[in-house]
Amino acid sequence: MKVLLDKFKEVSFSVLPITLIVVVLNFTVAPVETDLFLRFLLGAFIIIIGLAVFLWGAEIGISAIGSLMGEYVAKSRSIKKVFIIGFVLGFLITVAEPDLLILANQVSSAMGGAIAPNLIVGVVSVGVGVLVAAGFLRILFNVKFSRAFAVIYGIIFLIFAFVSEEFQAIAFDASGATTGAMTTPFILAMGLGVSKLKGSNAGEEDSFGLVGMASAGPILAVMIMSLVFGADKIQGTAEIFEPTRGIFGPLVEILGSTFLESLVALLPITLLFIVFNFVVFKLRKREFLRIMIGMIYTYLGLVLFLTGVNAGFLDVARLIGAKVAGLDNALIFPLLGLVIGMVVVLAEPAVYVLSNQVEEVTTGYIPRKLILATLSIGVSLAVFLSTLRITIPELKIWMILVPGFIIAIILSFFVPPLFVGIAFDSGGVASGPMTATFVLAFTQGAADMIPTADVLRDGFGVIAMVAMVPIIAIMILGLLFKFKTKKEGVENV
Amino acid sequence: MYNKDISYSAFFVVVDKGKASKILEESKKIGVKGGTIIYGTGTASGGLLHLLELYEIKKEILIMVIPNDLSDRLFKLLKEVFHFEKPNKGIAFNILLKEVMGNVCQENIANITNRSEKMGYEAVFVIVERGNADDVIESAEKSGARGATVIHGRGSGIHEKGSLFNIVIEPEKEIVFMLVESSKTNTIVSRIKEDLEIDKPGKGIIFVMNVEDAVGLVE
Numbered sequence: 001m002k003v004l005l006d007k008f009k010e011v012s013f014s015v016l017p018i019t020l021i022v023v024v025l026n027f028t029v030a031p032v033e034t035d036l037f038l039r040f041l042l043g044a045f046i047i048i049i050g051l052a053v054f055l056w057g058a059e060i061g062i063s064a065i066g067s068l069m070g071e072y073v074a075k076s077r078s079i080k081k082v083f084i085i086g087f088v089l090g091f092l093i094t095v096a097e098p099d100l101l102i103l104a105n106q107v108s109s110a111m112g113g114a115i116a117p118n119l120i121v122g123v124v125s126v127g128v129g130v131l132v133a134a135g136f137l138r139i140l141f142n143v144k145f146s147r148a149f150a151v152i153y154g155i156i157f158l159i160f161a162f163v164s165e166e167f168q169a170i171a172f173d174a175s176g177a178t179t180g181a182m183t184t185p186f187i188l189a190m191g192l193g194v195s196k197l198k199g200s201n202a203g204e205e206d207s208f209g210l211v212g213m214a215s216a217g218p219i220l221a222v223m224i225m226s227l228v229f230g231a232d233k234i235q236g237t238a239e240i241f242e243p244t245r246g247i248f249g250p251l252v253e254i255l256g257s258t259f260l261e262s263l264v265a266l267l268p269i270t271l272l273f274i275v276f277n278f279v280v281f282k283l284r285k286r287e288f289l290r291i292m293i294g295m296i297y298t299y300l301g302l303v304l305f306l307t308g309v310n311a312g313f314l315d316v317a318r319l320i321g322a323k324v325a326g327l328d329n330a331l332i333f334p335l336l337g338l339v340i341g342m343v344v345v346l347a348e349p350a351v352y353v354l355s356n357q358v359e360e361v362t363t364g365y366i367p368r369k370l371i372l373a374t375l376s377i378g379v380s381l382a383v384f385l386s387t388l389r390i391t392i393p394e395l396k397i398w399m400i401l402v403p404g405f406i407i408a409i410i411l412s413f414f415v416p417p418l419f420v421g422i423a424f425d426s427g428g429v430a431s432g433p434m435t436a437t438f439v440l441a442f443t444q445g446a447a448d449m450i451p452t453a454d455v456l457r458d459g460f461g462v463i464a465m466v467a468m469v470p471i472i473a474i475m476i477l478g479l480l481f482k483f484k485t486k487k488e489g490v491e492n493v
Numbered sequence: 494m495y496n497k498d499i500s501y502s503a504f505f506v507v508v509d510k511g512k513a514s515k516i517l518e519e520s521k522k523i524g525v526k527g528g529t530i531i532y533g534t535g536t537a538s539g540g541l542l543h544l545l546e547l548y549e550i551k552k553e554i555l556i557m558v559i560p561n562d563l564s565d566r567l568f569k570l571l572k573e574v575f576h577f578e579k580p581n582k583g584i585a586f587n588i589l590l591k592e593v594m595g596n597v598c599q600e601n602i603a604n605i606t607n608r609s610e611k612m613g614y615e616a617v618f619v620i621v622e623r624g625n626a627d628d629v630i631e632s633a634e635k636s637g638a639r640g641a642t643v644i645h646g647r648g649s650g651i652h653e654k655g656s657l658f659n660i661v662i663e664p665e666k667e668i669v670f671m672l673v674e675s676s677k678t679n680t681i682v683s684r685i686k687e688d689l690e691i692d693k694p695g696k697g698i699i700f701v702m703n704v705e706d707a708v709g710l711v712e
Contacts, residue, residue, distance in 0.1 A: 204623075204645075363532055364514070364553075365647045365665040373658070485664050 007052040014352065015051065017343035018438070019044040022316060029332065030323035036315055039247045043312015046251075046304050047347065054181070054301025055352055061294020062182065063189040063353070065273045068281055070193020073136055082140060083133045090132030090214060092268045093186050094125040098261035098306070099177040099436060107170055107222070114229055120222075124174055127221030128214050132187065135213035139194050139206045145420040146412035148209075152216045153405050159223045160398065167226040169397055172464030174218035176431030179211055181302060182265055184350035184429055187211045188357055205417045207361045211354075212424025215467065243315040254311040255303070262302045270295055305349065309437050317438045321445025325390075333446060334387040341383030341466075342376045344439055348432040351375060358422055370477065371422070378473030379430050382465035386443055389461070393452045397461045404468045411475040419478025427471040431463045439466065500561045501593045503618075503700060506571070507533070508583035510551035514661060517555055517649070519574055523566050527650030527698075528557040529620050529666050556620075556668075558593060558700055588702055591615065594682060595691045595698030614704040615678050616670060619685055620648070621697035623665035629685055630669060636684035641671040650695065672707055 019041070026037055073085050094100065104120035131152075138148050160168060179187070191210035244250040273291070277283055283291075325333050345351055355371040389395045412420045443462045447453040504525075506516055513530045520528065533552045559567065564587050571577040571585050617638075619629045626643045633641060647663040673681055682699055691697050 360532070362665060363645050363647045364530060365663060367660055370658070370660055481662065484662055 004052065004056065007056055008048065011048050011052045011055065011352075014346040015044055015048050018340070018347055018434075021339060021343060022320065025320055025324075025336075029327060030320045032316055032319050032323075033243075035245060035247050036243060036319065039251065040312045040316045042247065042251065043308040046308035046312070050301050050304025050306075050308055051347070051349055051352075052301070053297050054305055054349055057294045057297025057299070057301050058185045058349070058353055059294070061291055061296075061298045062185050062269075063192075064291050064294060065269065066186040066189025067193040067196070068273075069276070070190035071196060072193075072276070072280060073190070074140070074194040074197040079137065079140075082136050086133030086136040087129040089129075089190065089272075090187075090217070091125045091129035092272060093183045094128040094178055094217075095121060096265040096268050097178055097180055097183055098258070098265055099180050099433065100124060100174075101261075103170075103174055103177040107174075115225070120225070123225050124178060124218045124221045127217035127219075128178060129217070131213045131217035131220075132190075132210065135191070135210045136194060138209075138213070139191075145205075145209050145417050145424070146409070149212065149412055149420070149424055150409050152213070153409055156216065156219055156223070157402060157405065159220070159227070160402075163223045163226055165397060167223060168401075169461030169464060171219045171222040171226075172401070172461065172467060174222045175215045175428065176436060176463035176467055178218045179215045179350070179428035179431070180436075181305065181349040181433050182298075183214075184211055184432070185353045186269065187214050188353060188425070192357065192361070204361055205421060207357070208418070208421030208425045210425070211428040212421065212471075215424075215428030243319060251307060251311040255307045258303050258306045258310070262299055262306065266295065266299050266302075306433060309433055313434075313438045314441050317441035318445035318448075321442035321447075322449045323445075325446035325449040330391065333391065334384055337383040337387035337442075338380050340439065340442060341380035344383075344434055345375050345379040345430055345466075345470075346372060348430065348434045350429040350432045351426070354422075354425055354429045362418070366418075366422075366481070371426070371474070374473045374477045375426055375430055375470050378426075378470035379435070379466055381473075382430075382469035383439055383443075383462070385469070386439075386462040386465045387446070389465075390443060390447050390450060390453045390458045397464065401464060401468060404472065408468070408471045408475065411472065411479070415475045415478035416482055419475060419481065423471045423474035423478065426474050427467045430470045431466045435466050436463060439463075501558055501590045501700070502561050502564055502587045503590055503702065504557045504559050504564060504567055504585070504587040506555040506557075506583060506585045507535075508553055508555070508575075510553050512575075512583070513553035513555040514663065516571070516575060517557070517663075518661065519570060520557060520567060523570060524563055525557050525559055525567070527648060528555050529646045529648030529668060530555050530663065531644050531646035531668065558590070558698060559587075561589070590700045591703050592678075592682065592701040593698070594686055594700070595696070613675050614672050614707045615675050616672055616702045616704050617678060617682060617699065618702070619669040619689075619691075619697065619699050620646075620666055621669070621689060621691075623667050625689060625697070626667035626669050628689060629667075632684050632688035633669070633671060633681050636681045637677045638671050638673050638681050641669050644668040644670070650698075672704060 022040060026032055032040075069085075069089060073082055073089075076082055076085070100121055101117065104117035104124070107120050108115055108117045134148075137143075138145075163171070187210050188208075192207045194210075195204070195206035277288060324336055327333070351372070355368040355375075358366050358371050359368040385400055389397065389400070408423070412423070415423070440462055443458070447458045506513065508516065510532070517525075517528045517530065531554050533554050535550050535552045557567075567587075568585065571583075576582050577585060617633075619633075621629055623645075630638075630641045630643075644667070646666045646668055648666045649661070649663045671681075678701060682701065685699060686692060689696060691699055
């Protein structure tokens with residue numbers, strides 16, 4: 001039982017900070033209705049249980065499958081085969097992601113229904129598939145991270161110049177929505193599996209970076225699509241926000257829909273694993289069972305977590321955002337953004353998985369806590385920048401994103417390769433379901449309130465920030481490590 | 494500079510994950526010059542938990558090469574500060590070393606005990622900075638070793654004192670370990686010592702343990 005208890009303890013420490021902040025806000029500047037507040041507390045409790053179960057399941061289920069698949073890919077020496085398997089795995093894991101469908105619906109309505117949501121899901125999944133395959137090839141051909149990312153982001157910003165501001169924001173948001181709680185552990189583990197076969201030195205560096213590659217897929221896919229279909233302006237308008245009432249009603253309702261959504265999300269990869277197991281892996285019964293039990297944990301945990309987040313956190317975050325932005329003191333909103341960013345990232349499941357993997361792969365050389373602290377600072381700044389963008393209409397999204405990514409690319413040539421991979425991965429990882437619901441709702445609520453802001457244009461794009469700043473933050477950590485690891489007193493002897 | 498009068502031992506501590514760094518830090522305070530930490534897993538027994546797949550416990554193994562007379566103080570430290578006498582706190586043991594080489598105390602140490610005449614096997618451990626394991630294996634194989642195992646770990650010696658926001662950075666290490674015939678130990682060890690300049694400060698450490706018996710080795 002100690003294992004599970006330890007997990008609960010750890011998870012509580014990551015969820016309690018954000019809970020505490022909402023409680024404090026509720027009793028000070030932004031009181032919300034009692035039923036919403038109670039539902040929020042209940043949601044936080046469900047999230048803790050869900051996250052603990054999910055993480056345990058991810059470790060023995062989804063990560064194990066990803067690792068096996070990665071090893072299989074690395075063993076197949078034919079380039080064509082590596083590309084096809086990489087593509088199929090990337091496609092399959094994305095096409096079922098529930099967050100993506102929600103986003104596709106939003107995009108579809110924003111484009112005036114010109115494109116069906118399913119087509120958008122398909123296009124984005126193809127994007128992820130191609131880039132996962134490209135990521136595999138990068139590892140096998142020993143192309144440097146810094147070069148690969150320079151090329152990819154070079155292409156992105158070339159297209160970026162021709163895309164409308166709305167779709168610039170949506171493209172980056174799509175990236176955040178796709179690399180979610182389920183896909184990230186899987187892609188991370190695939191990278192680990194591929195790199196395992198590469199021997200001691202290159203292997204460690206190659207364990208990371210695949211998520212970073214994969215999260216560029218949706219950005220490219222959405223931007224290219226908006227160009228092809230000629231959608232230069234968003235036509236839809238945001239619906240008027242109305243919080244759902246009641247304590248248990250909304251919880252139960254969302255529980256029902258996430259039950260099905262999560263099942264759909266997990267099925268393709270589970271079935272693929274079962275087929276692969278009979279044809280290729282041929283695991284012993286004991287190992288096979290352990291992975292299947294892991295998948296059940298993953299499923300149950302995911303359902304609880306998403307229910308808690310969607311039912312408990314969404315409404316409260318939006319209300320708080322609106323209330324705080326409406327306050328006379330204009331400083332409170334950006335400052336609160338700073339604090340919320342700092343704590344919200346701790347409750348991201350994928351952040352948990354990544355930081356653990358970093359510690360594991362480096363045998364503790366890069367401690368988990370240091371990664372968490374760095375991401376915390378990074379996301380904090382990201383949310384802060386987003387609040388500035390909402391309050392200052394002249395500040396466009398490209399003014400932050402373009403210089404940010406240029407800095408990131410330049411840094412990547414000086415930072416140890418291990419950190420480059422981790423940095424780009426953490427960009428995809430930091431923008432998970434917690435950010436997508438809580439922070440996005442918080443900033444949209446504020447955008448509702450501020451007359452010069454536009455809910456669609458300013459509210460979106462938050463995820464783009466959250467996906468960018470951590471990249472720079474982790475690279476700076478890498479530089480610090482580079483200088484600090486030098487031996488002392490050796491030259492004197 | 495070789496200090497042949499002192500005998501050395503390898504001190505092993507097995508604890509739950511996350512605790513080894515603290516123990517290494519405290520050990521350094523009483524005179525230990527450095528240590529290497531590797532990851533492992535242990536299992537706890539229990540029927541139902543096994544069925545639910547809830548049993549894996551992550552461990553850390555801390556290896557320190559110490560002058561023999563320090564071991565009593567280390568055991569005392571583990572009892573008094575880390576309460577090893579209570580259950581589930583961890584285990585510790587030390588093994589007398591045949592030979593140590595490397596700049597551990599800013600002075601070279603080597604050849605402590607006389608080689609036994611009996612033709613047996615010995616276990617050679619080489620701890621070097623990450624990335625150097627391949628070189629170790631290459632020079633070992635050139636001088637007659639048949640194979641080696643590499644373990645990934647982290648650790649710090651007296652030359653590594655980096656820290657970031659109060660978190661100690663322990664650089665990554667590779668531990669190469671091989672079973673070799675006693676008659677070949679000397680050649681292999683001195684070859685590795687020369688190729689990797691182990692006796693220069695901060696380059697690594699080699700130690701040799703006596704092996705009573707061994708199977709699975711192909712002549």
